[in-house]
Amino acid sequence: MEHIVFGIGITALAGALATVAGSAEDTESNIGSQGDPNSQVQLAPQMGHLHRIFNKAVAGEPPAYALWCALGAGLAWAFLAMQVNAVLAIVLGSILAVFVQGVYATTAYLGRTASLSKFGQPVYVDILKSMTTVAMAHAFVAIFCTVTICYLINTALGHPFPLPLLGFIWGIALGAAGSATGNPYYGKERQYQNQKFGAGVPISASGNIVCYAEAGERNSLDNGFFTAKFGGPASGLCFGLIVFLELWRTILFEQVGAGWGAIIVGILIILIFTIIDRYIEVWARKNYGPYTAPAKEAAP
Amino acid sequence: MTAIAAKPQAGSAMNPAAMAVGIVLLIILIGIAYVLSPGLGLMALIGVIIGGVMIGFGVHFVPVGGAPAAMGQAPGIATGVAMLAAGAGLAGLFGGAWAADQGLVIAVITGGIGGGLMMAITCMMVNFVYVFGMGIPAASGKVLKDPITGDSQPEYKSQGTEGHGLPFVSFVGGVIGGILGGAGGTLIYIELLDLYKATFPTLMGASATQVLPLAISLAGVFAIGMFLVNAVLTAYNITGTIEGPHDPKFKRWPRAIVASAVASALCGLAAILIVVPLAI
Numbered sequence: 001m002e003h004i005v006f007g008i009g010i011t012a013l014a015g016a017l018a019t020v021a022g023s024a025e026d027t028e029s030n031i032g033s034q035g036d037p038n039s040q041v042q043l044a045p046q047m048g049h050l051h052r053i054f055n056k057a058v059a060g061e062p063p064a065y066a067l068w069c070a071l072g073a074g075l076a077w078a079f080l081a082m083q084v085n086a087v088l089a090i091v092l093g094s095i096l097a098v099f100v101q102g103v104y105a106t107t108a109y110l111g112r113t114a115s116l117s118k119f120g121q122p123v124y125v126d127i128l129k130s131m132t133t134v135a136m137a138h139a140f141v142a143i144f145c146t147v148t149i150c151y152l153i154n155t156a157l158g159h160p161f162p163l164p165l166l167g168f169i170w171g172i173a174l175g176a177a178g179s180a181t182g183n184p185y186y187g188k189e190r191q192y193q194n195q196k197f198g199a200g201v202p203i204s205a206s207g208n209i210v211c212y213a214e215a216g217e218r219n220s221l222d223n224g225f226f227t228a229k230f231g232g233p234a235s236g237l238c239f240g241l242i243v244f245l246e247l248w249r250t251i252l253f254e255q256v257g258a259g260w261g262a263i264i265v266g267i268l269i270i271l272i273f274t275i276i277d278r279y280i281e282v283w284a285r286k287n288y289g290p291y292t293a294p295a296k297e298a299a300p
Numbered sequence: 301m302t303a304i305a306a307k308p309q310a311g312s313a314m315n316p317a318a319m320a321v322g323i324v325l326l327i328i329l330i331g332i333a334y335v336l337s338p339g340l341g342l343m344a345l346i347g348v349i350i351g352g353v354m355i356g357f358g359v360h361f362v363p364v365g366g367a368p369a370a371m372g373q374a375p376g377i378a379t380g381v382a383m384l385a386a387g388a389g390l391a392g393l394f395g396g397a398w399a400a401d402q403g404l405v406i407a408v409i410t411g412g413i414g415g416g417l418m419m420a421i422t423c424m425m426v427n428f429v430y431v432f433g434m435g436i437p438a439a440s441g442k443v444l445k446d447p448i449t450g451d452s453q454p455e456y457k458s459q460g461t462e463g464h465g466l467p468f469v470s471f472v473g474g475v476i477g478g479i480l481g482g483a484g485g486t487l488i489y490i491e492l493l494d495l496y497k498a499t500f501p502t503l504m505g506a507s508a509t510q511v512l513p514l515a516i517s518l519a520g521v522f523a524i525g526m527f528l529v530n531a532v533l534t535a536y537n538i539t540g541t542i543e544g545p546h547d548p549k550f551k552r553w554p555r556a557i558v559a560s561a562v563a564s565a566l567c568g569l570a571a572i573l574i575v576v577p578l579a580i
Contacts, residue, residue, distance in 0.1 A: 035370065035378070035379070036366060036367040036369070036370035036378050036379060036380075037367070037370045037371065037378075038367075039367040039370075040367075040371065060379065060380050060383045061379070061383070062379070062380075062383035062384075062386060062387055063383065159394070159397070159398055160397055160398070160400070160516045161394070161397060161516065161517075161520050162513065162516075162517050162520075165517060165520045165521065165524070166394075168390075168524065169390045169391070169393065169394050169524070170394075172383070172386050172387050172390055173387045173388075173390060173391045173418065175383065175387065176379060176383055176384050176386070176387025176388070176418075176422070177387065177418075177421075177422055177425075179378065179379040179383070180377045180378060180379050180384060180422045180425070180426055181422065181425045181426060181428075181429055182429075183369075183370040183378035183379065184369065184370050184371075184372060184378050184426070184429055184430060184433075184434065185429050185433050185434065186370070187367075187370030187371045187372075187378065188370065188371050188372040188434055188436075189433060189434050191371070192371060197434070197435050198434070198435035198436060199372070199436060199458035199459070199461075200371065200372030200373050200436060200457075200458040200460075200461035200463075200464040201371040201372055201373055201460075201461070202373075202458070202459060202460025202461060203368075203373055203460055203461065203462075204460055205460075206371070206373075230429075230433050231429065231433070234425060234428065234429050234433065235425075237425065238421060238422060238425040241421045241425075242391065242417070242418050242421050242422070245417060245421070246391065246394070246395060246414055246417060246418070249417075250395065250398055250399075254398075254399070254402075258402060258406070259399055259402040259403070259406035259407075259410065260406070262399070262410060262413075263406070263409050263410055263413050266410070266413035266414070266416070266417050267413060269417055269420070270413070270416050270417055270420045270475060273420040273421055273423075273424045274420060274471065274472075274475070276424055277420075277423060277424040277427055277466075277468070277471050278449075278468055278471075280424070280427045280428060280431050280432075281427060281431075281437070281438050281451075281465075281466075281467070281468060283431065284427075284430075284431040284436075284437035284438065284465075285437050285451070285456065288431075288435060288436075288437050290455035290456055291439075291455060291456055291457060291458050291459065293459055
């Protein structure tokens with residue numbers, strides 16, 4: 001019984017950490033413009049829209065986070081082997097991984113933006129100075145939380161995989177969940193704030209992103225500030241649910257029915273999410289209705 | 301003709317000669333494994349090939365919209381094919397590896413359910429963001445009616461887009477893809493783990509307990525590597541985006557199966573050869 005209560009406590013902690021990690025990951029990728037919406041950041045100068053948006057998408061979020069989390073976990077593992085205190089080891093591992101992320105972000109921004117010089121897009125040094133550190137800070141939160149989850153899973157829950165392997169697996173899952181959930185909100189809702197709410201962006205409008213803010217030109221910090229209010233928490237919820245429910249069903253039901261307990265509970269959870277998804281889909285169809293083209297304003 | 305309309309037609313590029321070459325290569329690779337290690341090695345290779353084929357087939361189910369989905373220009377999940385499939389499959393492998401002590405069947409099913417669970421949550425959250433964050437209902441661009449629910453699609457599609465969000469059939473496809481990916485990855489892991497657990501003690505002159513961490517790590521690394529090989533191969537077959545099992549591109553799966561089988565056989569042979577001494 002004590003073992004199960006301990007396991008549930010660790011599961012809850014891991015779920016909470018995963019929620020923070022998902023939220024920080026999405027905000028970091030939006031500040032760095034690393035997800036799929038980056039295609040528009042890259043396209044905009046070619047369409048005549050010069051901008052001050054950071055651009056570090058030389059890898060997708062999942063492989064990038066797999067690298068950084070595996071690196072953080074691997075280094076933490078090495079420090080642990082040197083008898084360093086666990087908390088310190090995880091912090092040091094994450095800090096070193098974040099330095100790699102910083103180098104990656106800097107070279108990616110310079111490389112990607114320089115490639116647009118023929119379209120007149122400048123490389124802004126002040127953007128490089130101010131955005132990189134903010135992206136690194138968010139990356140640290142995401143990496144630290146993920147490495148801590150891996151440490152808890154490995155040490156407290158007894159998963160057989162070593163820490164670096166767990167870092168790789170949960171890093172790639174973090175990037176996948178964060179990019180899947182957070183990208184549309186950044187891509188459509190922020191970059192195309194000039195388009196009508198409640199409809200997709202017409203393909204003909206590609207590259208026509210919003211480049212101006214309330215005062216002056218928009219930059220990536222404005223984008224991070226905007227997406228942190230919905231896209232970030234939604235990504236956090238997604239990754240938090242994945243980690244929590246995966247661990248919860250295993251810890252509580254693994255021993256029931258020689259392993260079948262966890263499988264049946266997993267199937268039930270999938271069915272519950274299927275019903276929720278269907279409800280959301282039907283709710284949207286009923287409440288928003290079919291697409292109607294915006295009415296053209298009458299000539300005065 | 302627009303650039304979108306000029307895309308190659310789905311399923312029209314089957315090459316029987318290439319498929320035949322692939323099958324011959326597969327037989328040769330299995331033959332090599334049979335000659336070198338007729339017992340454990342051959343069984344492990346066959347398990348690896350089946351796992352790889354499951355991953356390759358499963359990736360076709362996953363609704364991936366890529367960059368256009370991030371602007372609500374195309375249905376699917378706004379990330380890359382290989383990345384999303386790897387995320388789901390590796391989450392499954394995590395669960396499957398945990399259940400490895402409970403036998404092959406339980407572990408493989410647990411891995412499958414882990415992958416399916418990850419995809420179910422992700423797909424639900426995608427629709428959550430589209431509906432409550434952006435006010436956009438789901439609409440498919442490839443079919444007039446959802447094959448499962450019968451909901452009509454075209455009138456919900458925004459002007460100038462190919463659709464958006466995840467219609468119910470895409471959600472189901474995503475879950476099936478996650479299940480197949482997670483199960484396939486776990487099968488590869490278990491097969492290699494059994495092989496390494498049996499061969500490492502003799503090879504390294506150490507006890508079974510001493511070699512266990514190494515066997516687990518190596519089998520895990522190979523399973524992740526083979527997962528990525530199969531996911532990326534299939535991503536090339538899909539070429540960009542796919543809505544799920546109702547998408548015409550889904551019909552391309554036979555050639556991905558052959559490619560995945562050959563690639564898995566080659567990678568599996570490399571994974572087996574590290575523990576099978578060559579009689580030179």
